[in-house]
Amino acid sequence: MSAATTRSRTARTPAPDRLCAEAVDLARAAAEEAAAPGVVGEHAGVISEGDRVVTHFFECKEPGYRGWRWAVTVARASRAKKVTLDETVLLPGSDALLAPEWVPWSERLRPGDMGPGDLLPTEADDIRLEPGYTGEEEPPPNSAVSEMSHEMADLVDAEDAELTTRPTTTGRGSIAAVAEELGMRRARVLSRYGLHTAADRWDEAFGAKTPMAQAAPASCMTCAFLVPLAGSLKQAFGVCANEFGPADGHVVSLSYGCGGHSEAAVMPKPPKPAPHALDTMQVDEYPLRPAPDSGSVPAEADAPTEDLGHS
Numbered sequence: 001m002s003a004a005t006t007r008s009r010t011a012r013t014p015a016p017d018r019l020c021a022e023a024v025d026l027a028r029a030a031a032e033e034a035a036a037p038g039v040v041g042e043h044a045g046v047i048s049e050g051d052r053v054v055t056h057f058f059e060c061k062e063p064g065y066r067g068w069r070w071a072v073t074v075a076r077a078s079r080a081k082k083v084t085l086d087e088t089v090l091l092p093g094s095d096a097l098l099a100p101e102w103v104p105w106s107e108r109l110r111p112g113d114m115g116p117g118d119l120l121p122t123e124a125d126d127i128r129l130e131p132g133y134t135g136e137e138e139p140p141p142n143s144a145v146s147e148m149s150h151e152m153a154d155l156v157d158a159e160d161a162e163l164t165t166r167p168t169t170t171g172r173g174s175i176a177a178v179a180e181e182l183g184m185r186r187a188r189v190l191s192r193y194g195l196h197t198a199a200d201r202w203d204e205a206f207g208a209k210t211p212m213a214q215a216a217p218a219s220c221m222t223c224a225f226l227v228p229l230a231g232s233l234k235q236a237f238g239v240c241a242n243e244f245g246p247a248d249g250h251v252v253s254l255s256y257g258c259g260g261h262s263e264a265a266v267m268p269k270p271p272k273p274a275p276h277a278l279d280t281m282q283v284d285e286y287p288l289r290p291a292p293d294s295g296s297v298p299a300e301a302d303a304p305t306e307d308l309g310h311s
Contacts, residue, residue, distance in 0.1 A: 020054035020074050021046050023083040027056035027072035034088045035070060036062065044069055052076050053086070060090060067096030128194030132186040195233075202237060206247045208255035216257025217264050224262035226252070 024043055031040045041059025049055055058070040073086040092098055106123070114120055122129065190198075207213065220226045225242035228234045229251070236254055240247040245260040 014048050014051060016046055016048040016054045017052045017076065019076055019081060020052060020083050023054075023074050024056060026083060026085065027074055028058060030072045030085050030088045031058050031070040035060075035090075040070055049073060052078070065090070065097070067093040069093050128191055128197065129188040130191040132189040199233070199236065202251045203253050206240075206250055206252040206256045208253060210256065212246060212258050213256045216259060216261065218261045219255050219257045220252050220261075221254040222261075222263060223257070225260070226254075 028040065028043070039060060039062040041061050044057040044059050046054055046056050053073065053075040055071050055073045058072070060068040060070055062068070068090055069092075070088065071091045072088045074083050075086050076083045109120070208219075213219070220238060220240070223242075225240060225245065226238040227241050228238045237251050238254060240250055240252050242248055242258075242260045242262075245258050247256065247258065
């Protein structure tokens with residue numbers, strides 16, 4: 001078994017040709033010619049690519065190419081002693097610094113990247129869209145449904161007999177004409193998936209879980225600045241028309257809210273100051289002399305000064 005294993009390994013990876021393996025100087029000269037001066041490092045090994053075909057590896061000292069190696073492949077013809085150059089290329093090693101995997105532009109595009117004049121084509125199989133009414137599902141001319149459509153068209157024509165100018169693009173009684181009048185005749189319309197993803201984005205940006213809605217006095221459902229949407233979206237979303245609100249012109253959830261609600265409470269009035277403790281509206285009378293019947297000293301005239309020995 002060991003002999004068979006040795007033979008199979010030899011068949012897969014033959015031993016390097018001696019003359020080609022010894023042509024290190026030829027390989028280095030080829031690498032230095034292809035690279036900038038001084039960026040070819042030491043010889044990093046040799047491998048066999050086939051019969052009389054060998055690849056030499058040299059370290060790369062180019063800044064920004066850590067782990068890369070210069071690979072120079074040499075070969076010689078059968079029974080020839082001269083080794084010739086095959087190719088020179090710079091290859092990444094096992095620990096090489098590589099650029100990130102390329103991502104298509106459609107996956108790299110983020111909201112807000114488009115500018116004036118930019119075009120954003122949608123793919124034919126975009127899951128956000130589905131085919132609209134194109135007229136392909138219209139019944140055949142000789143079917144019963146088609147006869148009913150013609151009768152409807154005749155009734156419409158009879159009612160509009162006084163009109164002298166009529167559109168010639170589509171029949172008045174056809175389904176395509178009705179769809180065109182309602183603005184629904186589009187090549188593609190929004191699919192259910194596209195509708196749900198849009199609703200998730202809008203609810204995440206202006207929904208009930210945002211900090212603004214958590215601190216709002218009321219929801220947008222009762223706000224006069226809310227402009228409802230049409231269709232099924234009107235059950236959950238509207239457009240804010242408050243120029244001072246944070247979501248002005250944006251689609252908001254009915255459970256969203258902000259401090260600019262139309263029915264927000266009026267700012268409370270400042271508290272009335274307490275009355276002064278000192279009453280300044282009443283005059284208090286203060287006599288210059290005490291009353292005769294007040295005090296502890298009797299109200300008597302002073303004794304003559306002569307009695308006191310004064311002259």
